[in-house]
Amino acid sequence: MDRVMKLASERAVVIFTLSSCCMCHTVSCLFCDLGVNALVHELDNDPRGKEMERALLKLLGKGPPVPVEFGGGKLVGGTSKIMSLHLGAIRLGYGGVSCWQVIKNNLLQ
Secondary structure (H helix, E strand, C coil), X not given: CHHHHHHHCCCCEEXXXXXXXXXXXXXXXXXXXXXXXXEEEEHHHCCXXXXXHHHHHHHHCCCCCCCEEXXXXXXXXXXXXXXXXXXXXXXXXXXXXXXXXXXXXXXXX
16 A cells, blocks of 8 residues: 555656556546646556555455546546546536646545
């Protein structure tokens, strides 16, 4: 858990992924398309990746442990949370970077 939190606080946005996960790729691309320079940490390329995966699952409480996003060192959530924030912003008529602003504002709550 300590390693996850340490990595999560190294950059403004950190995404924990697996290199073979299509949803991980999709979420990483979403952040990139929104102009967010996220640190993408692939757990399968980390010697302590399995341990970190278990820690992420414990933090999330349910669902797949990746992809999971942190902003400002705080847990944002997994795919469903990010996509609901993103789609909610689109439904409200926000576009582009404004969508990232909705996600950022959610971190402050």
